[in-house]
Amino acid sequence: MSAKTPNPLVAYTIEARAAKIDDPVARLRYLRQSAALRATKDAKPGRIAKWHWALGAAFLLAGIAVLPMRGVFFQPAAANTASKAPIVRRPPKLDQAALAKVADNGKIWQVESTRDYEEYSNGLRIEKKYAIGNRPRAGYRLFDRANPSATRFQMKNEIAGIVFHTTESHMAPFHKDANDSLRRAARNLLAEVQINRSYNYVIDRFGRVWRVVEESDVAWHAGNSIWADDSGIYVNLNDSFLGISFEAQTYNENKQAIATDAQIHSARLLTDMLRAKYKIAALNCATHAQVSVSMASMGIGYHTDWAGNFPFAALGLPDNYKLALPAVWAFGFDYHQTFIDATGGQPWPGLKLAEQNLQEQAALARIPAAQYKQKLQQSYKQLITALYGPIHGDEEQSNES
Numbered sequence: 263m264s265a266k267t268p269n270p271l272v273a274y275t276i277e278a279r280a281a282k283i284d285d286p287v288a289r290l291r292y293l294r295q296s297a298a299l300r301a302t303k304d305a306k307p308g309r310i311a312k313w314h315w316a317l318g319a320a321f322l323l324a325g326i327a328v329l330p331m332r333g334v335f336f337q338p339a340a341a342n343t344a345s346k347a348p349i350v351r352r353p354p355k356l357d358q359a360a361l362a363k364v365a366d367n368g369k370i371w372q373v374e375s376t377r378d379y380e381e382y383s384n385g386l387r388i389e390k391k392y393a394i395g396n397r398p399r400a401g402y403r404l405f406d407r408a409n410p411s412a413t414r415f416q417m418k419n420e421i422a423g424i425v426f427h428t429t430e431s432h433m434a435p436f437h438k439d440a441n442d443s444l445r446r447a448a449r450n451l452l453a454e455v456q457i458n459r460s461y462n463y464v465i466d467r468f469g470r471v472w473r474v475v476e477e478s479d480v481a482w483h484a485g486n487s488i489w490a491d492d493s494g495i496y497v498n499l500n501d502s503f504l505g506i507s508f509e510a511q512t513y514n515e516n517k518q519a520i521a522t523d524a525q526i527h528s529a530r531l532l533t534d535m536l537r538a539k540y541k542i543a544a545l546n547c548a549t550h551a552q553v554s555v556s557m558a559s560m561g562i563g564y565h566t567d568w569a570g571n572f573p574f575a576a577l578g579l580p581d582n583y584k585l586a587l588p589a590v591w592a593f594g595f596d597y598h599q600t601f602i603d604a605t606g607g608q609p610w611p612g613l614k615l616a617e618q619n620l621q622e623q624a625a626l627a628r629i630p631a632a633q634y635k636q637k638l639q640q641s642y643k644q645l646i647t648a649l650y651g652p653i654h655g656d657e658e659q660s661n662e663s
């Protein structure tokens with residue numbers, strides 16, 4: 263997420279704090295260490311298990327392992343010899359599974375709505391205790407897929423997709439003995455998310471679905487971000503996408519499942535309801551790590567929540583890690599070894615697809631791939647500058663997108 267106006271008095275989620283760290287290696291190390299530290303600090307003395315020590319050692323080793331950050335797949339950009347002529351992209355083709363939308367076939371409807379909750383015919387129950395407004399969603403620009411620029415777009419105002427997050431907040435052991443800690447952690451998290459307007463929905467570890475920012479309003483969840491579907495390219499997704507966060511840590515201490523079974527079950531119900539309500543295509547259900555970019559480093563994965571292991575299949579979605587990554591094919595963003603480490607060492611198939619597309623486009627344009635990529639990056643910077651003014655850093659352009 264990205265906070266609107268940083269307030270030193272407000273306790274931020276670890277994810278938000280991590281967002282302030284520009285260096286990707288340092289950021290990943292911070293996330294991992296925070297997970298370990300908070301787990302250790304918050305545990306009752308008698309409950310500090312041996313695995314905390316093993317975990318600390320593992321984080322230390324992981325931190326050392328990612329130190330030699332290196333770019334992959336791409337050569338360093340050549341000197342700027344790019345001409346002024348606009349480049350026309352040939353975006354990768356999308357398959358039918360990715361394009362599939364859930365038709366509103368009358369099977370999911372609201373059964374009951376009270377002051378405290380909503381219930382739906384598919385079993386979904388939404389708790390409203392923490393629901394709050396924010397700035398209403400505004401019309402947004404959907405940019406041309408072949409030639410995204412400040413002058414080539416159509417204005418849209420419908421919700422187009424969902425970005426999935428993890429809160430990276432404190433995780434008590436998921437056990438009945440820790441029930442009080444689990445309930446307290448959820449309450450504290452929800453209060454924090456409400457203050458910061460961080461997400462539209464939070465799914466706590468018991469699978470309870472909490473509405474925070476109303477669907478009609480913007481949550482500050484996506485930050486600088488890029489996505490694309492068959493109709494165009496989305497830049498900075500707060501106005502166009504809903505944000506759903508699992509109370510979970512992508513940087514899982516002991517390699518267990520990131521989300522609980524209850525969370526996955528509820529996420530399926532919520533996703534189905536929202537997809538039917540807004541006719542959201544399968545490919546527009548993506549994780550924060552897939553959409554997040556850094557303007558400072560022109561790298562993908564500024565945020566790395568759900569960089570791997572997102573339960574697409576369990577949520578009735580195709581594996582969107584296989585989609586050619588828009589930030590790469592549309593705007594030439596780089597990725598680094600740190601990011602590959604964040605995925606669990608398994609680069610998404612969609613990264614390679616996007617890279618292949620970029621190489622093909624460069625060949626068709628008869629210019630070296632590095633130069634072509636530089637032109638793509640230049641087009642992104644021009645677009646952002648035209649929309650928001652001069653680029654200063656990573657957390658400034660996106661909040662009022």
Ligand SMILES: [Zn+2]
Pocket residue numbers: 263277426427428483550565567
């Ligand atoms: Zn996130």
